[in-house]
Amino acid sequence: MNKLQKVEQMVIEQALALRGNTEIPEFGPGDTVTVSLRVIEGDKERTQNFTGVVIARRGSGPNQTFRVRKISNGVGVERVFPLYSPFIQSITVERRGHVRRAKLFYLRGMSERKIRRKLHQD
């Protein structure tokens, strides 16, 4: 392991310690996940959940992000979360999806029903 990788590992560990060392489950594109997020409004802090399908993961080292898409009141919403952000309280996998691609941007043009069919063909 070279020096840069060592530093990246250390930065990741420091960031995870800030969030209380919650484990990050294995997840990938196609999986449905719930992300609990610490939201700070003024001086109040609360937890917000975001549930949707992971449609992409990108980046390396401390700079990894994942993109979650859900359909909220008929409107498609996508959020990009930094994987090691201290604002994330937990990531839980709700349902695994079967996909053959790393980036699922093609889901954007599909209806909820079609997405379900596509991801969960069992």
Add this chain to the structure above:
Amino acid sequence: MAALLGRKVGMTAYITDSGEYVPCTVIEAGPCPVVLRRTLERDGYEAVQLAFDPIPERKVNRPLRGHFAKSGVQPHRYLREIRGIAADVGQVLTVEQFAPGDRVKVSATSIGRGFQGVVKRHHFGGVGMATHGQSDRTRAPGSIGASSFPSRVFPGMRMAGRMGGRRTTIRNLEVLQVLPEENLLLVKGSIPGAPNALVEIVKLS
């Protein structure tokens, strides 16, 4: 005042305690023994000569071997003089001189870019549009001066030429973290030079 020589390792992201992502450069710095001390009385100015990156004696030519022997320091690959620093010969400077939150300036030789045009080198906008018969000058410098008066081009006119590969200093960089066991320094933002380049780090007071 504190100063060190080091080697640029590379860049990555850093996550601060407040959860902010900031760009970060990793520098492997020191330990740097002081080989020579310049004093006001003898040399007219205050400075120290620092050494970095130890190498076996057989790799050093005779004049330098003598220079290192005089100060009792093992031969090193790099020697640089840094002004305005006071330290005794034989003293070893390390990253422990720095603490998170310190402001530093970092000097190094910037990445050489060869002969570059005026758009890349001086941020000129180029001339004209890409269509309507003038696509042959989209990256041209345009006019370089007036006509019969002054009948010459003024000195210092910005033109195409060699870019980069010069000594560049970036000031007011924040130290994010210091790792004494690894001799590493994490600095916020970018610094000049390619990975493995020699860099000089000076603390700003």
